[in-house]
Amino acid sequence: MIVPEDFDIRYSTLEDLPILQNWFADPLEREPFPFDTDIETEDVLKNWIGFARFKAALTGTLGEVPCAMGTLLLMPYRKVAHHGSFYLIVDPKHRQKGIGTSMVLNLLHLAKTRFSLESISVEIYEPNSILSILEKNRFQMFARQENFVKINGHGHARVLMERFFQ
Amino acid sequence: MTQNKLISIRFGIQEDMGCLIEWLQQPGVLQWFPLADTREIEDAARIWISNIKFNSVLTALWDGQPCGIATLYIQPFKKLAHQSLFAIIVDEKFRGKGVGARLLTDLEKLAKEQFQIELLHLEVYEGNPAIHLYQRLGFLQYGYQRHFIKQNDQYLGKIMMQKVL
Numbered sequence: 081m082i083v084p085e086d087f088d089i090r091y092s093t094l095e096d097l098p099i100l101q102n103w104f105a106d107p108l109e110r111e112p113f114p115f116d117t118d119i120e121t122e123d124v125l126k127n128w129i130g131f132a133r134f135k136a137a138l139t140g141t142l143g144e145v146p147c148a149m150g151t152l153l154l155m156p157y158r159k160v161a162h163h164g165s166f167y168l169i170v171d172p173k174h175r176q177k178g179i180g181t182s183m184v185l186n187l188l189h190l191a192k193t194r195f196s197l198e199s200i201s202v203e204i205y206e207p208n209s210i211l212s213i214l215e216k217n218r219f220q221m222f223a224r225q226e227n228f229v230k231i232n233g234h235g236h237a238r239v240l241m242e243r244f245f246q
Numbered sequence: 247m248t249q250n251k252l253i254s255i256r257f258g259i260q261e262d263m264g265c266l267i268e269w270l271q272q273p274g275v276l277q278w279f280p281l282a283d284t285r286e287i288e289d290a291a292r293i294w295i296s297n298i299k300f301n302s303v304l305t306a307l308w309d310g311q312p313c314g315i316a317t318l319y320i321q322p323f324k325k326l327a328h329q330s331l332f333a334i335i336v337d338e339k340f341r342g343k344g345v346g347a348r349l350l351t352d353l354e355k356l357a358k359e360q361f362q363i364e365l366l367h368l369e370v371y372e373g374n375p376a377i378h379l380y381q382r383l384g385f386l387q388y389g390y391q392r393h394f395i396k397q398n399d400q401y402l403g404k405i406m407m408q409k410v411l
Contacts, residue, residue: 114323123322156289158282162396199393223389223406227365229325240389 081178084142089186092137092149097129099146103169111231112208113167128167138190140170140183147174150183152191152200163199163242164191168210181213188217192245201242205229211239219243250344255352258303258315263295265305265312265337272338277402278374280395294333304356306336306349313340316349318357318366329365330357334376346379354383358411367408371395377405385409 103109104125110116115124131137131151140148150168155161166187170180191197202219204210205228219241227235269275270287281287297303297317306314314336321327332353336345357363368385370377371394385407394404 114326116323116325120323157280157286159395159397160280163393198396201391222391225365225367225388225406225408228329230328231325240391242391244393 081176081181083178083182086143087147087177087179087182088141088144089138089182090141091135092129092132092139092151094129094132096132096139096146096149097125100125100129100149100169103149103171106172109169109172112205112210114229135194136190138183138186140179142174147171148179148183150187152187152195152197154195162197163201164195164197165201165203166191175209180210181216184210184213184217188243188245198246199242199244201240204239204241205231206237206239214241214243217243250348252309253313253343253345253348254307254310255304255348256307257301258295258298258305258317260295260298262298262303262305262312262315263291266291266294266315266335269315269335269337275335275338277397278371278376282397302330302356302361304349304353306345308340308343308345313337314345314349316353318353318361318363320361327361328363329367330361330363331367331369332357333368346376347383350379350383354409354411364411365408366411367406370405370407372403372405377407380407383409 104121110121115121128151136154137151139146148170150166153165155164168183188200191200202214221239221241223240224237226237228238229236267287281290294317297320300320302318302320304316305312316332316334318330318332334349354366357366387405387407389406391404393401395402
């Protein structure tokens with residue numbers, strides 16, 4: 081899949097928060113994430129955009145208009161600082177254009193080059209469309225936990241996947 | 247195991263934080279935690295003890311003296327409220343006396359009856375002798391993350407275990 085010609089990626093800024101909030105205003109968009117209520121969502125998104133201060137968050141743009149955002153979640157303690165995780169969302173209007181794959185690859189590059197991470201893990205709830213992107217990019221499952229999350233009262237498994245850089 | 251009458255359990259209180267910090271600093275203990283120095287220990291102890299506001303921290307007393315602490319990390323998200331991660335530590339002077347088993351048995355009861363927890367889970371580093379206790383109490387491994395801990399260029403994997411209540 082070839083991404084649109086005017087697609088670009090820049091570091092996220094704190095000013096991107098309203099766009100992120102707008103995408104997550106739809107409760108359907110919150111389903112792949114642990115947060116759900118408005119208060120939970122507000123707290124997490126503030127934390128998410130806070131990683132922009134460390135240049136750990138990326139914003140994808142189409143003609144300078146944000147169309148995707150992702151952030152590395154860095155670990156707070158030294159013995160585990162060699163690995164991290166990430167959150168990612170693509171504007172629902174711009175899915176199936178290769179933007180998600182490009183964002184994942186750029187987050188991996190950022191993790192490896194700027195933060196010298198040795199691996200990146202991701203937590204997803206089944207079913208999740210990002211699974212195929214992760215598998216294509218050499219993420220491997222290391223844990224699967226049934227009924228970890230309840231979405232609309234139904235239990236779903238969480239799958240933990242990891243990609244090592246070496 | 248017969249219940250040791252010297253062991254009693256109460257809810258954790260703020261003053262238990264000193265014991266927690268002291269036990270984390272006992273020789274050899276930090277190899278089983280992701281913490282490396284005093285700042286990290288104090289930070290983790292603050293988070294651990296902050297759960298007293300939910301009454302999800304249990305402190306074991308041996309003849310009235312704190313000898314172990316276990317905590318349910320109550321999930322901040324509604325979608326995850328039916329499950330909980332927990333952590334436990336026992337003062338080195340009181341290991342092998344049934345303190346850990348008593349704490350975990352009471353924590354499991356608390357989780358089920360007070361918090362309607364359906365799934366209790368833990369993370370433990372490979373080689374930790376506590377794994378045998380978790381297995382004996384019915385916890386089963388559901389995942390393994392290699393290279394989770396890195397210290398002095400040596401890696402240690404993380405074993406993830408759970409019990410359906």
